[in-house]
Amino acid sequence: MSSRIRTELVEINMGPQHPSTHGVLRLEVSLDGEVIVDLKPDVGYLHRGIEKLAEMRTYVQFIPITDRLDYLSSMLQNAAYVGAIEKLGQIEVPERAEYIRVIMMELNRIASHLIFYGAMGLDLGATTPFLYGMREREDILDLFEMTCGARLTYNYFRPGGVAADLPAGFYQKAKSYIKKQRERLAEYDDLLTNNQIFIARMRGVGVISAEEAINYSMSGPTLRGSGVAYDVRKADPYSVYDKLDWDVATRPEGDSLARYLVRMQEIRESLRIVEQALDIMPPGKLQYKTPLRLKLPEGEVYHHIESSRGDLGVYLVSDGSDKPYRLKWRAPSFINLGALSRLAKGWKIADLVAILGSFDIVLGEVDR
Amino acid sequence: MSETTESTVRKAFPEAVLDASEIDGVLNLKLAANFLLDVCRLLYSHDDLSFDYLADITAIDWRDRIEVVYRLTNLATNAKVVLRVDLDRNDPQVESVSSVWKGAEWQEREVYDLMGVRFIGHPDLRRILLPEDWEGHPLRKDYVIPD
Amino acid sequence: MEIEKPFDYIERIPGGAIITTTVDKVLEWGRECSLWYFHFGLACCAIEVLMAAGAARFDLDRFGMMFRATPRQSDLMIVAGTVTKKMAPRVKRLYDQMADPKYVIATGSCANAGGPFADSYAVLKGVDLIIPVDVYVPGCPPRPEALIYGVQKLKEKMRSQVAKKHNLSEEENKANV
Numbered sequence: 001m002s003s004r005i006r007t008e009l010v011e012i013n014m015g016p017q018h019p020s021t022h023g024v025l026r027l028e029v030s031l032d033g034e035v036i037v038d039l040k041p042d043v044g045y046l047h048r049g050i051e052k053l054a055e056m057r058t059y060v061q062f063i064p065i066t067d068r069l070d071y072l073s074s075m076l077q078n079a080a081y082v083g084a085i086e087k088l089g090q091i092e093v094p095e096r097a098e099y100i101r102v103i104m105m106e107l108n109r110i111a112s113h114l115i116f117y118g119a120m121g122l123d124l125g126a127t128t129p130f131l132y133g134m135r136e137r138e139d140i141l142d143l144f145e146m147t148c149g150a151r152l153t154y155n156y157f158r159p160g161g162v163a164a165d166l167p168a169g170f171y172q173k174a175k176s177y178i179k180k181q182r183e184r185l186a187e188y189d190d191l192l193t194n195n196q197i198f199i200a201r202m203r204g205v206g207v208i209s210a211e212e213a214i215n216y217s218m219s220g221p222t223l224r225g226s227g228v229a230y231d232v233r234k235a236d237p238y239s240v241y242d243k244l245d246w247d248v249a250t251r252p253e254g255d256s257l258a259r260y261l262v263r264m265q266e267i268r269e270s271l272r273i274v275e276q277a278l279d280i281m282p283p284g285k286l287q288y289k290t291p292l293r294l295k296l297p298e299g300e301v302y303h304h305i306e307s308s309r310g311d312l313g314v315y316l317v318s319d320g321s322d323k324p325y326r327l328k329w330r331a332p333s334f335i336n337l338g339a340l341s342r343l344a345k346g347w348k349i350a351d352l353v354a355i356l357g358s359f360d361i362v363l364g365e366v367d368r
Numbered sequence: 369m370s371e372t373t374e375s376t377v378r379k380a381f382p383e384a385v386l387d388a389s390e391i392d393g394v395l396n397l398k399l400a401a402n403f404l405l406d407v408c409r410l411l412y413s414h415d416d417l418s419f420d421y422l423a424d425i426t427a428i429d430w431r432d433r434i435e436v437v438y439r440l441t442n443l444a445t446n447a448k449v450v451l452r453v454d455l456d457r458n459d460p461q462v463e464s465v466s467s468v469w470k471g472a473e474w475q476e477r478e479v480y481d482l483m484g485v486r487f488i489g490h491p492d493l494r495r496i497l498l499p500e501d502w503e504g505h506p507l508r509k510d511y512v513i514p515d
Numbered sequence: 516m517e518i519e520k521p522f523d524y525i526e527r528i529p530g531g532a533i534i535t536t537t538v539d540k541v542l543e544w545g546r547e548c549s550l551w552y553f554h555f556g557l558a559c560c561a562i563e564v565l566m567a568a569g570a571a572r573f574d575l576d577r578f579g580m581m582f583r584a585t586p587r588q589s590d591l592m593i594v595a596g597t598v599t600k601k602m603a604p605r606v607k608r609l610y611d612q613m614a615d616p617k618y619v620i621a622t623g624s625c626a627n628a629g630g631p632f633a634d635s636y637a638v639l640k641g642v643d644l645i646i647p648v649d650v651y652v653p654g655c656p657p658r659p660e661a662l663i664y665g666v667q668k669l670k671e672k673m674r675s676q677v678a679k680k681h682n683l684s685e686e687e688n689k690a691n692v
Contacts, residue, residue, distance in 0.1 A: 016605055017555060019584040024557055024602060044497035045602040046558055049635040051482070052506055056634065065631055071559035087392070115562070118570075134570035141567075152563050152656050214443060217422050217471025230421075230443050301392060302439065304423075315426055315437075328426040338474035364558055367497060498637065499601045506636050513636045 009037060016045045022119065022356070023363030025337075034348045039341040043334070046367040054327035059085055059159065059294045062324070067153035069329065070365040072115055075101075075108040076307040078157035083238060084303035084314040085159045089296045096284035097161035098240045103174070103277045104144070104156065105239075106270040110181070111140045112308035113263045113270075116360045120260060121192055123357040124201055129192050136184055139177045146170060159294060161287025174278055178271050185267065193264065202257035206343045206355035209254060216339040219332050220310025221266060222359055225259035227252040232306040244276050256358035263360070295322045309333050309360060329368050333361040373397075373417055373449055380410055396450045404438075404453050405463040411440060411449065412468050418442055419449060422469040425476060427460075427483040429509045434460045436485060455485060464490040482507040543677040546590065546616070547670040549579040553589035553613065555606075557596025560623035560656045564595045568659035578666065586612040591669070593662075594648075597625035597632055598639045610646045618673070620665055622652040630655065 015026040024045035030038040050069065054062050066081045067074040079101060086093060093101075114133040121129030141151045146167050148156040156163050192198050208216075213226045223230060231248040233241045249265035251258035296318040304313035310332025317326040336359055344352050373395055374388050384403035389396045399407055411419045419440035428435045438451040453462055464487035466472040476487045477496040484505035487493055495502065504511055552575075556565045569575045569582060583589040586609045598606055610619070621642050624630035629640035642648065649672060652665035 016602065017609060019554055023561070044495075044499070045599060045605075046597060047497040047599055047601065047637050048597055048632040049506060049637045050632070052511075053632065053635055068559050068631070071562055115566075131571050134567065135572070138567075138572045151567075151658065152559060211420075212470075214420050215470050217469065217475075228443065235446050299391075302394075302424075311423065313424055313439075315424065317428055326426075326428045328424070330424045330426075334478075335471055335474065338471060342470075511636075 007032070016042075019122075022361055023366075025361075025363055025366070027352075029349070029352070031349070036344050036347055036349065036352060039344045039352070041337055041340055043337070043363070043366050046363045048368065050368050051327055051329065054324050056323065058292075058322045059296065059324065060292055062327075063157065064153065064155045067155055068364060069331070069368060070307060070309060070312075070333070070362045071152060072112040072362055073108045073308045074152065074154050075104045075156060076305060076312065078154065079105055079239075080303060080305045080307070080312045080314045082157040082159055083305060084301050084316045085294070085296065087303050088299060088301040088316060088318060089159065089294065091160045091290060092288055093161055094285040094288060095240070095282055097286050099277050099281040100162050100166060100286075101157065102239055102241065102244070103166075103274050103281075104147075104154075104162075106273045106277075107140050107143060107174075109308045110267050110270045110274075111137050113267050114140075116263055116357075117188060117192070119360075120357045121198075123353050124198065126192065126195075126198070129188065132184070132188060132191065136181055139180070143170065143174055143177065146173070158287055158290070160290040161285070163287075165286055171278060174274065178275055181267075181271060185264070188264070193261070199257060201350070201354055202260060202358070203253075203255060205256045205347065205351045206358065207253070207255045208339065208343055212342075213254070213339070216342070217335045218310070218339055220307070220336070221249075221262040222259055222310065222336050224248065224250045225262045225358075226254035230311075232304055232311055236304065238303075238305060240277075241273075243280075244273050246270075246273050246276075256354050259358040259360075293322045295320065304330070307332060309362065309365065310336060329365075331365040331368060333359075333363075333365040334368075337361055337366055373411070373447070376414060376417060377407055377410065381406060391450070394448045394450055396452060398452045398454070401453045401455060401462050404451065405465060405468075407451065408438070408465045408468050417447075418444075419447070422465070422471050422475075425472060425479055427479045427485055427507075429457075429483065429507065431457075431509055433457055434483060434485060436460075436462060436479065438465070460485040461488055462486075463488050464493075466490055481505070484508065539677050543673055547673050549581075550591045550618075550666070550669075551581050551583050551589045552591040552593050553586050553609070554582045554584055555592055555594055555609070557594070557598065557602065558625065560595035560625070563656040563659060564593065564622045564652075564662045568662050573659035573663065575663070575666075578663070580666070586610070587614065589613060590616065591618050591620065592646075593620045593622060594626045594642045594646075595622045595656075597630060598642045598645075599637050600639055601637070603639050603645055606642065607645045618649045618669055619646055620650045620652060620662075620669060621648045622654070622657055622662060622665065624653065624655045627651050627653060 010031045012029050016024040026042040028040040066077040069077050114137045118130035118133030148154050210226045210228045213223050229248050229250045246269045249262045251262050298320040300317040302315045313330030315328035319325040343355055378385050381403050384399050384407055387398035411417050419442050421441040421443050423441050424439040426437045434455045434457050436453050440449050479485050481495045481497050621627050626642045632638045633640055650665045650669045652661055654661050
């Protein structure tokens, strides 16, 4: 058809300000008609230089900055950083604090996946799931606010424990939230998961095989959507995850719908974890005494956890002083995004939005 | 598993391994920079080792040298190994491993952007986080923040 | 600060009422009750200030505020998040693309003055270095109620600008609005 009409590639620019790019992401897209021929992500519009900032702050001063990297899962970011400090400094954490940490981390994971659910609907044009997801998320934020006073950036973890105990009424409120969330998940499925248009736009779109996903160093629900059951909570257990009964969510198909379903299943698994942890949590201390101007011995450590976006790693090199010598933040969203151009080639612009949404990236983490 | 990894690498490339140690239970191999790509190919394709997951590429500025650290995992057996190469601080260059693991492309671009290490053979080595016209490599210890 | 009501004088006559006012006041009343804001979320503040404030519990739509994706259709730009040096020229460009009269609210410490990243090499110390800001909402991140209070303050400012207009000369008037 194009033999008699001379056609050219169209270069368009998506972002950095765009309602569907989940933040300040710029995509240079080359199109042949409506089909994507080439895609070059341009990141760095939120690069705040936190790895250099870490060298100018003491260990405890840096904890609030970790909140602001992947701002949708601040508790998990805190956990990775504080875990690295504890590993290097051989600092013990009381058992009650470990259970509180697990509850907070899993509630944060649910909150992050609820935003994913809402944003996924919003990207594809459905505005109602966004309001439903945010409504439940407000309940989780209430739980966080009664514990540590903040709604988004908590600064709750400390080397050796947590900052404050669970207040009175937390147990009942959390239990009633879990019950409500389980009922509402059926609503979410009715609205989006079983919606024919949604399935048609997501099934078979942006397929990546397990071997290729591993080769691109992908992790998290994006990798588990291709059938690879790699979850750091099971592979290198930390905190008290090995004392609780839960399963890793995977799906074999490798398309955007699979990545979406993995996250919805993870919400259910996280609810199980929180329920168990609330019941078997022992009484006790919250934090063993650690100095504010903490000095770590010379050496290095790599600590990684399963964040809501994937394998989050903190590489800490210490020279014996009270500030890090080098801090590397292995951000899962940054590495997952590297595979976008491979996944999006051959699809249309509308599919690109679905694929990018199913990756669930956060630009604060991509750019650091 | 650590013994098999180290002995396999030493058998295949006797001059490659300059030092071997264990940190946190993980084998750390210090390699000569010109053997890096060969060792990576071996670790990836060897049947027993098959380190298929490149978790992290970082660089540390030790003031007299720049050290690049590669973290590899075998997802099936959860075996881990860490490779380290020392580079000359005035002209740090090493071969790119993006032909072995595609996930290395963006990570090497970041190391180039922030530390100034050139990766030979990288398909698209340019700045990724800072603007293209930025001068200097901020994570170096002698970087002066411009006004 | 005393705020004048937009309606100066209501005269009741059989069958209805006559309201006398000025065109400026009616236009301003229309403008403040339908501020369409430009969805300019950069970082964490975007989640609290734009997404949470626009969603179920702290509905911004009840104030007549709708989010628009393009600067051409909006009259309020809410800068939420850190402005980096790479992003700064784009912020200026998008601000220039908005049509007059336009307003800017800077939310969060990063947009106000650089925030916790102020001593970083890549961060602009406040968005008011490149565009004029009308209202600063402090916080890290500010609560959605704080944003709503900031919007109320902006409305007060818009009303006070109209009130001042009648006592000013032509050139001073243009400079204000």
